[in-house]
Amino acid sequence: MTETVQLALDEIKPLCEKVLRHNGYGEAHVSAIAHMLYTCQLDDCQSHGLFRLLMCIDTMRNGKIDGNAEPVIAPSSNAIVKADACNAMSLLAVEKALPELINKARQHGIAALAINNCYHFSALWPEVERLASEGLAAMAMVPSHSWVAPAGGKRGSLGTNPIAFSWPRPGQNPFTFDFATSAFARGEIELYRRAGKPLPDGVAVDRDGKPTTDPQAAMDGAMLTFGGYKGSALSIMVELLAGPLIDDLTSLESMEHAAGLGGAPYHGEVILAFDLAQFNGARMEENDARAERLFSDIIDQGARLPSQRRYAARARNLERGYVEVSKQLHDDILKFLE
Structure with missing residues (x-):
């Protein structure tokens, strides 16, 4: 133990x-x-x-990150907020830019935050839950390093590419999920390696593309997406929305930027915020009740809500x-x- x-x-x-x-x-x-x-x-x-x-x-x-850089939030007249992390960790840029994202979402009904030039290591659910606490529904996505093979492949082309979502629930914790599109999170594999435990079947392949439960062989080889082609397609979507769409790196390019050194991946992040009040108009209570009926039906049959x-x-x-x-x-x- x-x-x-x-x-x-x-x-x-x-x-x-x-x-x-x-x-x-x-x-x-x-x-x-x-x-x-x-x-x-x-x-x-x-x-x-x-x-x-x-x-x-x-x-x-590893010497590439700027531990003192102040993020730059670009002026914007539309629903897009752009934050340049200036080669620092993403979190300070998120912290500085979220108030403007909230304002834009309330103004336009929907808004997006694009964070560029950042190193990223963190979970996404605290960011979307912060927006849910403001009464907004929210999604967040990031690429990573190309550790993950696409469905049918045997080498890393994709990142772990997490997606997070949060839906506000009056008077209680929001409905939130945050999961990697890989079958396992990279950090979980490292924890298994440190504990000397074998991985579950179906989460990784070795350098030769053969299935493995050895954490080190998985890290030397490639991880797999969840759900076969479906998870692979979602992962590619994340690459596009949190990469080329916001003028930032894909997981392949992030891996190249690292040049064999360790540390956090370098890329961008996209966060979307939805103002329920503007979408619902005068029917907020009715639609909140619809959502709660769905959650109750899930729980009543013995299932568990994410988080x-x-x-x-x-x-x-x-x-x-x-x-x-x-x-x-x-x-x-x-x-x-x-």
């Missing part, structure tokens, strides 16, 4: 901030990144919580005041302070 350590909730952000600051990130980025890591760890999202500190530091030590386990973990951790992380990960993080 994996040995764990308990971290009090009020210890998480200070630990993240200390590590990030010690390794070259400026204060604005320290705050934005630490907040994201805390948010994910609070919900027991192990692959995107404190574990992602390793990628943040690896990215900085229910995450919300339950959040409530549990808030009540007890701490989270649990692997001792190995905690030890690895503390080494970054040496």
